[in-house]
Amino acid sequence: MAFDRARFRHALVIGGARSGKSRFAERLAAATGLAKVYVATASAWDDEMRAKIARHKEDRQGAGWRTIEEPLDLAGTLCREAAAGERVLLVDCLTLWLTNVMLDGRDAEAECEGLVGTLPGLAGPAVFVSNEVGWGIVPENALARAFRDAQGRLNQRMAEACDRVVLVAAGLPVVLKPSAAAG
Amino acid sequence: MAFDRARFRHALVIGGARSGKSRFAERLAAATGLAKVYVATASAWDDEMRAKIARHKEDRQGAGWRTIEEPLDLAGTLCREAAAGERVLLVDCLTLWLTNVMLDGRDAEAECEGLVGTLPGLAGPAVFVSNEVGWGIVPENALARAFRDAQGRLNQRMAEACDRVVLVAAGLPVVLKPSAAAG
Amino acid sequence: MAFDRARFRHALVIGGARSGKSRFAERLAAATGLAKVYVATASAWDDEMRAKIARHKEDRQGAGWRTIEEPLDLAGTLCREAAAGERVLLVDCLTLWLTNVMLDGRDAEAECEGLVGTLPGLAGPAVFVSNEVGWGIVPENALARAFRDAQGRLNQRMAEACDRVVLVAAGLPVVLKPSAAAG
Numbered sequence: 260m261a262f263d264r265a266r267f268r269h270a271l272v273i274g275g276a277r278s279g280k281s282r283f284a285e286r287l288a289a290a291t292g293l294a295k296v297y298v299a300t301a302s303a304w305d306d307e308m309r310a311k312i313a314r315h316k317e318d319r320q321g322a323g324w325r326t327i328e329e330p331l332d333l334a335g336t337l338c339r340e341a342a343a344g345e346r347v348l349l350v351d352c353l354t355l356w357l358t359n360v361m362l363d364g365r366d367a368e369a370e371c372e373g374l375v376g377t378l379p380g381l382a383g384p385a386v387f388v389s390n391e392v393g394w395g396i397v398p399e400n401a402l403a404r405a406f407r408d409a410q411g412r413l414n415q416r417m418a419e420a421c422d423r424v425v426l427v428a429a430g431l432p433v434v435l436k437p438s439a440a441a442g
Numbered sequence: 443m444a445f446d447r448a449r450f451r452h453a454l455v456i457g458g459a460r461s462g463k464s465r466f467a468e469r470l471a472a473a474t475g476l477a478k479v480y481v482a483t484a485s486a487w488d489d490e491m492r493a494k495i496a497r498h499k500e501d502r503q504g505a506g507w508r509t510i511e512e513p514l515d516l517a518g519t520l521c522r523e524a525a526a527g528e529r530v531l532l533v534d535c536l537t538l539w540l541t542n543v544m545l546d547g548r549d550a551e552a553e554c555e556g557l558v559g560t561l562p563g564l565a566g567p568a569v570f571v572s573n574e575v576g577w578g579i580v581p582e583n584a585l586a587r588a589f590r591d592a593q594g595r596l597n598q599r600m601a602e603a604c605d606r607v608v609l610v611a612a613g614l615p616v617v618l619k620p621s622a623a624a625g
Numbered sequence: 626m627a628f629d630r631a632r633f634r635h636a637l638v639i640g641g642a643r644s645g646k647s648r649f650a651e652r653l654a655a656a657t658g659l660a661k662v663y664v665a666t667a668s669a670w671d672d673e674m675r676a677k678i679a680r681h682k683e684d685r686q687g688a689g690w691r692t693i694e695e696p697l698d699l700a701g702t703l704c705r706e707a708a709a710g711e712r713v714l715l716v717d718c719l720t721l722w723l724t725n726v727m728l729d730g731r732d733a734e735a736e737c738e739g740l741v742g743t744l745p746g747l748a749g750p751a752v753f754v755s756n757e758v759g760w761g762i763v764p765e766n767a768l769a770r771a772f773r774d775a776q777g778r779l780n781q782r783m784a785e786a787c788d789r790v791v792l793v794a795a796g797l798p799v800v801l802k803p804s805a806a807a808g
Contacts, residue, residue: 411460
């Protein structure tokens, strides 16, 4: 069974921009020893982005990752992949996915619940990367405020649903769950 | 005595926007088993805000909270309430209070010292919720810069004065005080 | 030997604005018992800033610090100072230094590698203060986005190179390195 090899069922890795959270999540996934599937949520909206995505995909291929690109239907993708055999899934990242969901005019809360709802049914472990975006001054832009509210709620919901949650700063982990404190 | 029932005298709960810090603070206060008083610092400056505040107040009433609304005179309110009998006070939140203080043209540093000065005299436990707002790029707006400086100083002063300080991310706590490390 | 007296060779202290990270770093440096050298990276671009810098310098002088001002050539300064005898160096802060580097049109990544490369050769301990700036909404300004990427990468590189890394919030430390977790 896939879960026997991993020390977690579902892991959430959160942190600021350029905090090293993706690299940390990759190591977490690699440590399972399972076949690795990378679910990339970035949308290639211009040539520069397309080139960057292609380069990252090639880098990961060298390190043994298969890459799936899915900007919106994350729940469906996870279910399909999990049914296909023993593997670990790495979703990078929920912040770009949430951006795509909101830009597409979808209901962020319903989509988040849909995503959280797929977790118990997954046959193998999954690692989710997400940004912390609410530690600054209140944004003047209303869409930015709505986004940081939705992102904060998503991170809370995912943290409830995952059995392992790690905050990364400067590439280093603070384990939030399971709790370090006994009492 | 009220402090015998609580595991803290004064607790500070900090975190980003939508980090779950208010919910964490409510659980902390509820765990004392004391009568619960919620000190709301939000100002109802439009109908939407008024409706939101009324809805939250009703929710809390169902959960056994009495709500006091006080946007500015926090020190006076705390002293009055603490003198009125055995109870736990939850102040949510210091960030809105500081906003009100600064918009009212008051001296933020003097008001902060006034607030900190009331703590030793309180007869029962109190929980304070406050935002972390200084983890982003320097704001272009001068008032925003002044606010994040004042908020940072307030959180430092309160953290000194409280015997329990918790940082919340994605609904999960990192205990900053008492320190987890021995050495 | 200078390192015998310190509990760290190179320490990185990170945190948000007004988090108390400088004060924490000063205590860390003072605890070594060595002669203290403060390397200030702030540029005095107006009279207000000049006055502020002079005041801080005077305050530190009273507390036994010698101050060196160096906005750009941090690697050279560290090498020169380390060669001059037993002492602890405190660099406050890498964020202003990185700002100066980028405003001067230099290659941020090359400068960061240059700085990291000096660490193994230093004869005594050093403490570096740096800001976390990536925990907010994506900035609309392209330079701000480039800066937060560069700052995030710098903090990761320095955290790799240092044997002690501390995240400070509300004046209180979360030790990121050495890791608190055993497994």
